[in-house]
Amino acid sequence: VRIARTWIILTWIVPTVVVVIIWRWLLSSSGGMINPLLIQAGVIERPVGFFATREGAMTTLIMINSWRWFPFTTLMMLAGLTRIPGDLYEAARIDGAGTFQRFKRITWPLLQPTLMVLGVVGTLLSFNVFDVIWLLTAGGPSGATQTLPVLIYETAFKGYRLSEAATISVLTSILLMGFAFL
Structure with a gap:
């Protein structure tokens, strides 16, 4: 075993x-x-x-x-x-x-x-x-x-839109925390 x-x-x-x-x-x-x-x-x-x-x-x-x-x-x-x-x-x-x-x-x-x-x-x-x-x-x-992590990465580091990537990250985190606490 x-x-x-x-x-x-x-x-x-x-x-x-x-x-x-x-x-x-x-x-x-x-x-x-x-x-x-x-x-x-x-x-x-x-x-x-x-x-x-x-x-x-x-x-x-x-x-x-x-x-x-x-x-x-x-x-x-x-x-x-x-x-x-x-x-x-x-x-x-x-x-x-x-x-x-x-x-x-x-x-x-x-x-x-x-x-x-x-x-x-x-x-x-x-x-x-x-x-x-x-x-x-x-x-x-x-x-x-x-996926969302790939989108966040590309938005931040390929598109140089850090604030947009941060917004997506925060919204994703809120969504996942809500799911976890259900």
Whole structure:
């Protein structure tokens, strides 16, 4: 269990730049490892440019960020599961409850607080994703991956409109604080 937890958290502690370099290499249409695997599996016929289309770029970024935050989610779920007393499962088993019934009546309801925290934290963190997006696509192609942090960065440092970028930042912060306190 200890080794599994170490492997799970390993992807979370790797620096973002290293993660981006690895994913850029894996997803490269000219020399990456993913395209040949998908071609051999019969999923695609020719190499795909994962960052070449609007839909492909956003989908790929969502998958990379999901992979990046999977360890945090897993550790939170493990913490939530260890909070559930084993006696409840034993009593349900004695009463004749099957696996699905135990999940439906015990696990799912008692995991709701953990899932709620994960939902709020995940939403708040998704508004702060800048590094992976900027390093992989810089908001492209054609603005497809331009999120609020990318917009703020471009407004401030490319357009030199610092007051406008500050206004967007403050309004975003107010919106997120309101969401967090609901």
